[in-house]
Amino acid sequence: MTRIGFLGCGQMGRAILSGLLAQGVVQAEQILVAAKSSAKQTAQQFEVKAVSPVDLLVEADEIFLGIKPYQLHHVEQWLKDSRVQTRLAQSKPLVMSMLAGTSFAQLRLAFNNLVTLIRLMPNLPAQVGHGLTLSCIDPQITEEEKATLVTRSRELLQPLGHVEELPKESDFHAATAISGCGPAYLFNVIESLADAGVHEGLPRALSLRLAAHTVLGSGHLACQEHPAVLKDRVTSPGGVTIAGVRILEQHGVRSAFFEAVIAASQRSRTLEKG
Numbered sequence: 056m057t058r059i060g061f062l063g064c065g066q067m068g069r070a071i072l073s074g075l076l077a078q079g080v081v082q083a084e085q086i087l088v089a090a091k092s093s094a095k096q097t098a099q100q101f102e103v104k105a106v107s108p109v110d111l112l113v114e115a116d117e118i119f120l121g122i123k124p125y126q127l128h129h130v131e132q133w134l135k136d137s138r139v140q141t142r143l144a145q146s147k148p149l150v151m152s153m154l155a156g157t158s159f160a161q162l163r164l165a166f167n168n169l170v171t172l173i174r175l176m177p178n179l180p181a182q183v184g185h186g187l188t189l190s191c192i193d194p195q196i197t198e199e200e201k202a203t204l205v206t207r208s209r210e211l212l213q214p215l216g217h218v219e220e221l222p223k224e225s226d227f228h229a230a231t232a233i234s235g236c237g238p239a240y241l242f243n244v245i246e247s248l249a250d251a252g253v254h255e256g257l258p259r260a261l262s263l264r265l266a267a268h269t270v271l272g273s274g275h276l277a278c279q280e281h282p283a284v285l286k287d288r289v290t291s292p293g294g295v296t297i298a299g300v301r302i303l304e305q306h307g308v309r310s311a312f313f314e315a316v317i318a319a320s321q322r323s324r325t326l327e328k329g
């Protein structure tokens with residue numbers, strides 16, 4: 056049985072764990088979770104096993120690393136344990152790091168070159184099987200090993216939603232600014248659409264459902280057809296929708312999203328430089 060560990064199991068770790076369990080990709084008895092103080096509670100919630108970070112590194116074959124980037128220094132402490140060192144040296148387990156802005160070079164250093172690395176950037180909708188996971192395999196891994204890792208990572212990640220394999224590690228900054236940060240932008244959009252509906256007299260719950268399902272359906276369509284073509288199709292001459300589009304243009308909504316993505320991408324580059 057392959058043991059899958061969640062080393063740091065907060066917001067994102069739990070989103071992936073619940074997605075994997077819900078989709079039946081893994082069984083609860085395969086899972087180990089370690090956290091600073093919440094491991095037991097998470098283990099109870101998902102009926103999985105809570106262990107210490109050291110025990111997780113000794114027992115797990117495949118590890119989702121879900122601590123915060125600034126907590127990476129803890130790895131050095133865990134690697135001081137002789138059981139961890141022996142285990143890693145023997146089997147070079149797979150570590151799938153979700154740490155934003157943390158490069159392969161930083162991860163290799165932290166794990167003393169004793170693990171096989173994939174960088175991931177999941178997003179929150181993974182929790183409901185509609186996530187987008189960016190994935191990149193350590194360029195130092197041989198082409199032969201890469202093929203096996205691509206297959207295995209797809210097996211684990213596709214049930215969580217769409218997977219994009221990034222050819223270059225440096226693409227993470229811009230890609231994360233869209234798909235990692237995008238849910239926060241779109242939650243803002245949904246909330247403001249719903250607020251406006253309430254202003255116009257709709258009950259709050261109804262207004263929220265309308266806004267959320269509109270974003271959901273529009274996203275599905277935009278996966279198939281160019282958004283400009285779709286926008287033109289729903290804006291009839293002199294109609295209601297184009298009157299609303301005019302206001303969005305007046306308030307620079309496109310420009311705001313444009314700048315938000317650039318700011319997030321640049322922030323990611325800055326964080327990586329430390």
Ligand SMILES: NC(=O)c1ccc[n+]([C@@H]2O[C@H](COP(=O)([O-])OP(=O)(O)OC[C@H]3O[C@@H](n4cnc5c(N)ncnc54)[C@H](OP(=O)(O)O)[C@@H]3O)[C@@H](O)[C@H]2O)c1
Nearest residue numbers: 063064065066067090091092093121122123124153154155
């Ligand atoms: N949230 C997102 O939308 C998102 C999107 C993409 C990528 N990410 C990346 O995912 C990672 C996790 O983010 P998050 O939002 O899930 O953070 P989070 O909710 O703060 O989770 C961090 C986890 O790490 C654990 N932890 C902290 N220090 C530890 C230690 N010394 N030993 C063991 N466990 C420790 C925490 O334990 P406790 O629960 O006990 O505090 C918690 O379970 C980050 O690196 C982030 O860059 C997040």
